[in-house]
Each structure stands twice: as structure tokens, then as C-alpha cells.
Amino acid sequence: MRILVLGATGHGSGWIAAEGAVRGHEVICAARGRSGTVPPGARLVKVDRSRPGALAPLAGQRFDAVVDVAYGALGWVREALATLDAGHWTFVSSINTYADTATQHQTADAPQVPPVYEEERVDLADTTPEHYGGIEVASEHAVRDTMGARSLIVRPGPISGPGDKTDRFAYWAGRCHRGGPVVVPDDPAQPIQHLDARDLARWVITAAEQRLTGAFDAVGPVRDFLGTLTEIAAVVGRADTELVPIAPADLLAAGVHHWQGPASLPMWLPEPFYGLVSHDWRATRDAGLTIRPFADTVHAALEEDLRRGNRPRAAGLTDEEHAALLS
Template sequence: MRILILGGSQFLGRAVAARACAVGHDVTCAARGVAGPIAAGAHFVMIDRDAADGLAPLAGETFDAVVDVSRYPGQVRRAVAALKRPGVHWTFVSTISVYADNRIPGQRADTAPLREPVAAEIEHSTDAIYGAAKVACEQVVGNDSFICRAGLIAGPEDPTGRFAYWPTRLARGGEVLAPGSPDDAVQFIDVRDLAQWIVHAAEVRLTGIYDGIGPIRKRGEFLAECAAALNASCTFTWVDGEFLEAHDVRRWAGPRSLPMWLPLPDFAGFLTRDTSPAREAGLTSRPPGETARDTLHWLRESHGPVIGLSSDEESAVLSAWHVRNAAATRT
């Protein structure tokens, strides 16, 4: 099968190309070529998706399947106009950020309400309109495609450094600052599992809308499994969200954050998606410890990015927490 990946030079796009090549497909990656190298065995075509004629280098080519990971409505509109033809299987990688309600746990892709899409004249996207821009992209692609709404994607080559914080921190051992409660939910997908499913979807010509995320796990079990896989000796100190926010510990990602943590109940539904339809359609998930181990190995080999609390910042928050608890005990 001839597969075109619009992108293919970074993280998920490259993982999809690597998987497709590994199982014997003829893979073309079309991109600007600045984000990184494409997967071994794939063909590279240089394009500029922001230009009106930026897809011209693909003119005359025929493909059995197309995979698009863009967040920009203008790019998606031009790709659909130039490349979407009867008989071509189309995958669009969207996001769970398209959903309007993040509070209710257990929502499903086929029934959960969506954000309003950005206006038709919007070409690009920013973090502020990311979800709304992806809704607009989905509408352009249409319901005859495979729309994969990915959650947090983890694993080797992750350019965001979010998941990477945890294996890096756990590997140091000792007292670990853990957010919220051990029973709080976490949900993510290994990039290699998501890539395998995307290639499978093209092979079986799967269509429909699915949430591409792993199973719901308890945070305490997730951290314990990852620590065990890394042979790390850790103790976990669980600190409530109100205290964390009062001490300027930030949510989800970025400097001074505890990655993969979101305040409850405002985000009780964000990491508790019902992904049973995706599992029934072939999505599988490896153990979290395997993702943590492989991510840490990649980080050490490549010096990849890690974001989150520094060691000194974590120590300061833990000290403040213990001081508060000691004072409460005395009273």
C-alpha cells in the first residue's frame, strides 16, 4: 500500500512512517524537512503547506492512504482539496482538546459535545484556539475519514518533555512530590501504540471518530509501575492541588509544573475518556513501565527535553508541605 504522511519528520508522524515501513508499505513523507529526519525507508518530498501551491510537488502521485496531523485549518483545507479522492483512505489526527466539557468523566467520542470551530477565514492555530481549530479541521476532513482524537502522547522522541518528567524524576529515587491523590486518574498513549493503530486503520480502511488514548489508570499505580520498571527506590508524598497552586506549582506542562496533573473537578473528564470503541477497533496499549523505561533510555541517549519542577523547586515545595503538616500536628 502507498501511504502519504503529511509531516512525518517529528514524533507521531515519524512513528507512523516507521511503523508503516516496518510492515512493508511504500511510505512518502511530505514536509518542509526542518523538524527532523524522516524514518528509515520512507521517501521524502519537500512541500510548503502554507503556500497556495505548496502541495504541487505531489501532483501526479497516487496514494492508497493519507495521514494528516496538522493543527492548521488552512493546511487541512488545501490538503483535502488537492489530495482527497474516492478510494483514498484518509486519517486525520485530532485531539481530545476538541471537547467542550472537561468535567464529566467517562465521555465517549461519538456523543461528547464539541467546542465551536474557529471561523472559516482562520488559517492557523495558537494554543488559545487549539481545540477549536482542530474542530474546524475535522469538519473539513469529513465523516468518511478516520478521525483519531489523540490524548497525551508519550514515549521516545517526545518533543514536549511532559511525560519525560516522570521517568527522569523517578530514576533519581528518594522522596517524590506527587500531585493530588493516588486514586486520581491518568490517561495517555505510547506514540508507538498510536502509530501502530493508525497504520492498522489504513490497512482495514477504518472510518469514524475515536479517542486514541490508553486505558484509565490510577496515578499511584502508574507511578509505582514506572518506578518498578526503572528499578528506582521511591517514596511518594501526595500533596493536594490547593497547596500546589498556592506554591506556584503549575498544571499539565511547562516550567515549574507537575506534568500530567490537572486540577479537579474542573478536569475530571479530561483524563477519563471512555476509549472502549477504540479498543474494539484494534487499539492496544503497552504497560506504562515499558514506556517509562524506553523514554528514559532515549532521553539519556539523545539528551531530549524534560520539563517540570527542578530538583530544587520540588525540594522547596516538599519542605513547605512538611512544615505545614508539622504545625498542624502541634495544634
């Protein structure tokens, strides 16, 4: 097959391009080349989608499948749809498109946030999840309106695996690996869910090969968060690694943030957001998604963390912040 990946120099899209190339497909990638290089066997066409007409070098070519990972960029999605000739179109959207962030075990037909018809790409750092989600919903509509029964909408939750720059898993793998006490939120009720980018890629390429259509949540099974941290400690921890649960109220009082970014306990969420990390994965599993052993993802996360060396992490507590909490 001739596959065009709009992206492919970053994390999720890079693994999609890599999977296509490994299977012997002709993989063409369109990106600026700023986030990294394209995987071996794939070819980069340099484009900057913030410039109107950026995809003109690809117009007039026929692609068996297009995979677009544009986010918060309705104008880019519309331009790609108007320019490219494709037999099958995968749009990688987001779990942030759902209106209800609290209810667990929702399926892909759950209500979405209202569409936001804003053409210019938004800076995710300057927007709310609802606004970003609304642009993704509008982008999904554009894909469906243009590609109809040839479209596949993929809505990932948190993506893990090698190359994950968010450091959400890397933080926990690194801290457990260094040994000693590890502060964790004392909330046995919190669920968590993730999908390794390599599993996402395998499924997206298989879906393109089989011309799968419809909308699916790209998530793995629901796990419990504390149990997941215990498992990470078991896989990469030392003999003296010990999880130390601290009450959520005390963490908040000490200035610890949820989910990601500096001074956070990554992937920790307040109850109104449990629904975001506990979608029902069975429809996607039945449509071919397979999940690697969790230990694979944990080892990849540890490698990410070790690669960072002394450089600041994108998420988590610094050693000083961690020690201050313990004391």
C-alpha cells in the first residue's frame, strides 16, 4: 500500500509510520521535520501546515491510506481533505472529545462536546480541554463529511511507550528504579488507562489495510492506578522501593498538581475526571487492537527516564520536592 502519514516525526505518528514501513508499505511522511526524523524506510516530504497550500506537493498523487494526527487544527484537517486523494482516511482524534469526563466505562457512541469551528491552530498550552476537544469534534465531522464510509476516527486516551515526551510513565518508572520511598496518591478508587504507541501503531496500520471504518476509542483495558504503580515498582523497582501513600488533600495542600507537568504526580486525577481514563476498550479489542505485556511499556518508560539523565523531566516531582513531601 501507499500510505501517507501527516506527521511521523513525533511519538504516536512516528510509530505508525514505522509500523507501515516494517510491513513493507511505501510510507510517505509530511511534516516540518522539527520534532525528529522519520523512521527507517519512510520518506519525508517537508511541509509546514501552518502555511496555506502547504500540501500542494502531494496533490494529484493517489494514496491508498492517509493517517492524519493534526490536533487543535481544523484548518489543517480541512485543507488535507480538500487536497489529497485517498482510499481510506484515519483521523487520530482524542478522548478529550467526550462531554462527560466523570462516568466510567463509556463507549465510542457517548455524547461529545459541541464542535468548535475555529480554523487557526490553537496552542494547547493556552486552551481548555473542552475547547481542544471541540476542535477535534469539528475535525472528526469534516473527515466524515468528506470521506464518508472510508473514514476511521481513532480517539486515544493517554499514549505511552518509547519516545513519549510527556514523561508521565517515565517519572514513575524512574522514581521506582532509584529505590527508597516513592510518594503515591492514597486513592485506591482511581482508574487509569493507557495505550503503548507501538500497539496503537499496529492497530492503525492493520485497520488501514483492512479498511476499517467507524469511531473507536484507542485505549487499553481499565486498570487501577495504585495497582499500576505497584506493578511498575515490581518491574523496575529495587529491593528497598516502597510506595508511600499520601492523602490527596495533603498532596494538594503541599502544591502537588494532578495529571502531568512540573510539580505533579503524573496520571493522578480528581474524581470528576476518572471517566477520561476508563473507557470501555472492548469494541476496539474486537476490532483488532492487541495489547503488549505491561512490563514492555514500563521498561520503555525507564529507558526514557534514564536517557534524560540530569535534565529536567516534563512531569513529576523533582528529588527536592519529593524529599520535602516525605519529610
